[in-house]
Amino acid sequence: MKQKNILILIGFFVLSALTASLHYWLKNAYQDQLINNQQIGVDTYRNALEAALARFDYLPHVLSQNNDLFELAFNQPELANKSLLAFKESSKVDAIYIMQRDGETIASSNWDQKDSFVGKNYGYRPYFKQALNQQKGQFFGVGATTNIPGYFVSAPYREKGNVKAVIVAKVLLSSIVDNWNTRTQDGETVFVADENNVIILTSKEDWLYNTLSPLNSEQNIAIKEQKQFGNNPLPLLDITSNPQKPHFIRIRQQQYIQSIASPNVMNWKIHYLIPSSQISEKLFAFWSRVIILLLLGLAAILIIRGINNRTALRRSQGESSALRKLNLTLEREIEERKQIEQKLRKAQVELRRTSKLAAMGQLSASITHEIGQPLAAMRTYIANLTMDQQQATESNFDPSRSISTLSKLDQLVNRLTTITQQLRYFARSGDKETLSVDLRKAINGAITTTQPSIEEAGIRLDVLKGKDPVMVQAGRVRLEQVIVNLLKNSMEAILETSTTGDAKNDQEWITLSLESTEKNAIIKIQDSGPGVSEEIRKELFEPFFTTKPSGVGMGLGLAISLNIIHELNGTLHVENRTTGGACFIITLPIQNSNDNEAIESLRDDRDNNDNE
Structure with a gap:
């Protein structure tokens, strides 16, 4: 309620300010209009006076x-x-x-x-x-x-x-004054003053022979010698003016707007006065019309509202029974919808349970396939060791064969360990700690790991990165793991297409580039391999998907890489280059940090990083 009163008060002040501004603007507009019309009027009076006197100027000369x-x-x-x-x-x-x-x-x-x-x-x-x-x-x-x-x-x-x-x-000249009296209205006044500022013609009879300014001694002497005004007194007219408002004068406590013209007769001045009260009268007439219109509008609104209220009352009375029936229908529909929603929730729970079972079945099949082969091989090697133990008493027993069998068993155990570690990632993917990481250093670490094998395969590796730090919120080891996986994936794709299993020429290459925009860091790993077909691209990042022969790869590397990037609020996808080969693109949000000391420290290491 208090806030509503404040809004009403603010609205009142705003409306008052707008009304005052409009009133001020209208006052100036009416004043300018009055002055313009007055100037036209005084020119008309001047022309009429000149024409009236010119009719007789010729007569003495002709005679x-x-x-x-x-x-x-x-x-x-x-x-x-x-x-x-x-x-x-x-x-x-x-x-x-x-x-x-x-x-x-x-x-x-x-x-x-x-x-x-x-x-x-x-x-x-x-x-x-x-x-x-x-x-x-x-x-x-x-x-x-x-x-x-x-x-x-x-x-x-x-x-x-x-x-x-x-x-x-x-x-x-009485006919001229009579004409003025006929034309002037609403307190308007016309008068002519001679070269001594004595009023000689006027539509106000009591102003006749009044002076607009005091007469000096020379003027008084000349007037008396010429007997210009006979015995008539020449009182000073009660007139005041404001230099800042030259159009406004006050005569005998009455304020006028004045326009002056100079007829071509003996330095006379013709004055045309309009009461300034005409401005107030026009303003009063304007606001009166506005108030009347507002009152009429308010009355119309009240009448229309009354009619609408009566119509609504009749309509509501006529529709009350229909509304009651509609309410009953709505209540039944609401109850039915609640029952449907309960069934839908049960169906969704059942669907999630079915999806989980299907996923578990798929995962179990993949695990059975990946672990089954090492276990079968282990049983074979254990059987061989048993036979070797039985033959240990014989003279032709070869111990090196048992050592070889144990070595193979160790390799199989390592493979099973790797599988379980990678599977453990999916169960613990949300608890990885992140820090402020410079992507250039993560790239350097990944290159240190993979560059020897890439160069040994005869593939050219080009690294393009800037000199300034590119900071992201991540784990450096996990980022290196992603980059290593993608570099190895590109190397293996190139080698698969080589008939000799290596690429001893400059036509095979891998390019790793780092770019940054205002919000994101972009890592691109491009290669000259065969690219990725549309069918493979749909399943490329699925767990246990691989195009390699059984036992060579598990198909978890790209799936793990995708999950790592998603946890860092980034994206990972693959595209085919127009000239051939694949392009893996990693996008990560740039860290928004004010830690200037850390940035300066990274810039101090810039030269060392560039030489790595």
């Missing part, structure tokens, strides 16, 4: 080319006023008026209104000074006469290359 209009303004201003009114109505501007070089207005489209510009001097306005300098004039300000803000654009009228008058068009 400045109309010499008749200015002749009327200088000589017949009443007619000029009417012409300006006609141009004003066709161009949809707020007013058009003409000023002479001293700044006094001599003709205006609103001459007949109480706030007429005629007779007023606006020489202090920047747009007038720019036109006198033969430049296009642009200016935003509050009307000195009407107190209505507008965008003023002017152009000089030239006569003989000199500026003689200035024509001005005033454009109201």
Whole structure:
């Protein structure tokens, strides 16, 4: 129960971490999406503002080319006023008026209104000074006469290359603000700040004429001289920003995401603000949908589980009788299986007993055959000795014959002793002590034993082994016994195929090689003999199997060798070489030992071993 609670706690923390990571990722994704959309929006507002102002930029320049209009303004201003009114109505501007070089207005489209510009001097306005300098004039300000803000654009009228008058068009920008108010939603704000960071257009009316940064003395003097904002105060807007998050600003305790664009108008800046709360609203909407889906899923699971439970209950009630019958049937089958298993165990015991008797019979027959011949010969020799004893009194008795008979009896006894010793191996095969053995030394010992007889038979013996120790867990004497048996087996196979009983040529050979891999040591004994037929290979390692004449061999050497290798967790098998001859292969596991001193000692003996 405690482990289950721990797993639940771990699962809760993992789920919380994944949820927090997803929330953080979604927040950044929504923020990036909002900033990208906002940049598109501010570009749209900038293009709309530029297009709206560009509609009127041409008007003063075109009218400045109309010499008749200015002749009327200088000589017949009443007619000029009417012409300006006609141009004003066709161009949809707020007013058009003409000023002479001293700044006094001599003709205006609103001459007949109480706030007429005629007779007023606006020489202090920047747009007038720019036109006198033969430049296009642009200016935003509050009307000195009407107190209505507008965008003023002017152009000089030239006569003989000199500026003689200035024509001005005033454009109201309230329609642009109305369009902003229509398009903005959810707390979005658009405003334009002039070159002095004074807000001159805004969708929030209470931000109008607020400054984004404090005005210096030069800016204050210029604004007052130009009467740009009339008597309107210019308070500092409560705004804070974070340099590490340039897109985020806080205005009057409200946090916004801001994008800024620069329209091609008098160094103005257009600002597009979106409340940062939209990110939280999107996150809330996302998690609300997730929770609703989870609740719906949970409700569906509960409904399905209830339906399944009711269905299972009805099914279980309907199948209860069938289950009881099935249980009774299974109980009978289990009882029958138990009886069959008891019979099977009895049959297996009987089969093992029969197999043992068969093996004992085979072994007894082999022993009877192998021991019977020496015993029969011994009876013959004993009978001969009895006859010799009876003839001992005769003059023609030959003692040497009795000595020869006794010698033959001794040989037969030795043969019987050898048979019993080899048979004893099978009864005591599991109690052999093993030590750390260098296979190179075991090979050297076996070669020392067999090399004289091999060379005497005229067979070339080649030994291939490395310089490094190859360590296995075994008994050295038993390993030497295996290698000696295999070497003698190869020698006898070669000699059996020789017509003279020896091999006095270089064509007959035996090769003993030692190789090692990461896990195993491999000994190969190859010869140039006749090889091993498929029929013989099946029984080659069986006890008492031999291809030699009776009395020459018992057929236990390869069987004993195989058992020794198996006890050492190795393998022994024979293959035929493709070019003729047999190849016996021994595979033994390499010893896994950290006994560095023993390894170093073996390496110290390397030179001596190589010379053996």
